[in-house]
Amino acid sequence: MMGKILVVDDEKAIAEIIEYNLDQEGYEITKAFDGKECLDVFKNKKFDLIILDVMMPKLDGFSVLREVRKTSSVPVIMLTAKQEEVDKVLGLELGADDYVVKPFSMRELTARVKAILRRNGLESEESLDSNVIEAGDLVIDLDKYEIKKKGKEINLTLREYELLKYLIEQSGQVVSREELLDKVWDYEYYGDIRTVDVTVRRLREKIEDKGKDYRYILTKRGVGYYFGG
Numbered sequence: 001m002m003g004k005i006l007v008v009d010d011e012k013a014i015a016e017i018i019e020y021n022l023d024q025e026g027y028e029i030t031k032a033f034d035g036k037e038c039l040d041v042f043k044n045k046k047f048d049l050i051i052l053d054v055m056m057p058k059l060d061g062f063s064v065l066r067e068v069r070k071t072s073s074v075p076v077i078m079l080t081a082k083q084e085e086v087d088k089v090l091g092l093e094l095g096a097d098d099y100v101v102k103p104f105s106m107r108e109l110t111a112r113v114k115a116i117l118r119r120n121g122l123e124s125e126e127s128l129d130s131n132v133i134e135a136g137d138l139v140i141d142l143d144k145y146e147i148k149k150k151g152k153e154i155n156l157t158l159r160e161y162e163l164l165k166y167l168i169e170q171s172g173q174v175v176s177r178e179e180l181l182d183k184v185w186d187y188e189y190y191g192d193i194r195t196v197d198v199t200v201r202r203l204r205e206k207i208e209d210k211g212k213d214y215r216y217i218l219t220k221r222g223v224g225y226y227f228g229g
Contacts, residue, residue, distance in 0.1 A: 039067055054078055068095075075158045163203060171227050177196040181193065204216075
């Protein structure tokens with residue numbers, strides 16, 4: 001199996017279409033049809049990705065995401081019929097890795113699933129050497145997808161980690177928001193640069209010292225961001 005995916009949508013026809021297509025790609029699919037069922041299933045089984053509808057009975061997708069993020073950084077793709085920017089931003093603020101607006105093509109959704117799982121794949125046990133970067137109080141293992149601050153592991157979402165990793169790899173260079181959308185989101189992203197700003201803000205909340213000037217993720221006004229560690 002290429003990965004275990006939890007598909008959550010109260011429209012059973014949609015959930016079954018997603019299941020059929022991703023099953024054809026080799027993924028192991030589990031379905032849930034409301035927010036409460038999703039959390040019950042999630043507590044008892046480990047998943048590599050959640051595809052999560054926003055508008056659901058019992059608990060909506062945003063409420064589910066809040067609960068998931070209390071204990072897990074599993075990648076989450078949000079599904080919604082709404083196109084308002086506020087809904088998209090809220091999902092990103094809560095820690096969603098991606099956002100797909102209904103109606104969507106399975107080709108698009110599958111591409112996004114593959115992009116996320118490719119980046120979040122299990123590391124090869126044959127690789128014994130770690131690509132470790134130390135910057136200030138941060139220790140970042142680029143191979144293990146692990147980051148620690150003052151010895152304590154920081155729980156980042158996949159997208160937050162990839163954003164940090166890319167900025168580190170371009171250390172010393174200012175990277176535009178457009179480039180970050182292209183490189184970090186890893187496909188032709190039909191979004192806007194505010195997606196980057198929201199993710200940067202969440203990342204700063206986790207790695208920067210509160211009440212002090214930013215040290216690691218710095219802004220070049222009117223241009224973009226750069227790593228200053």
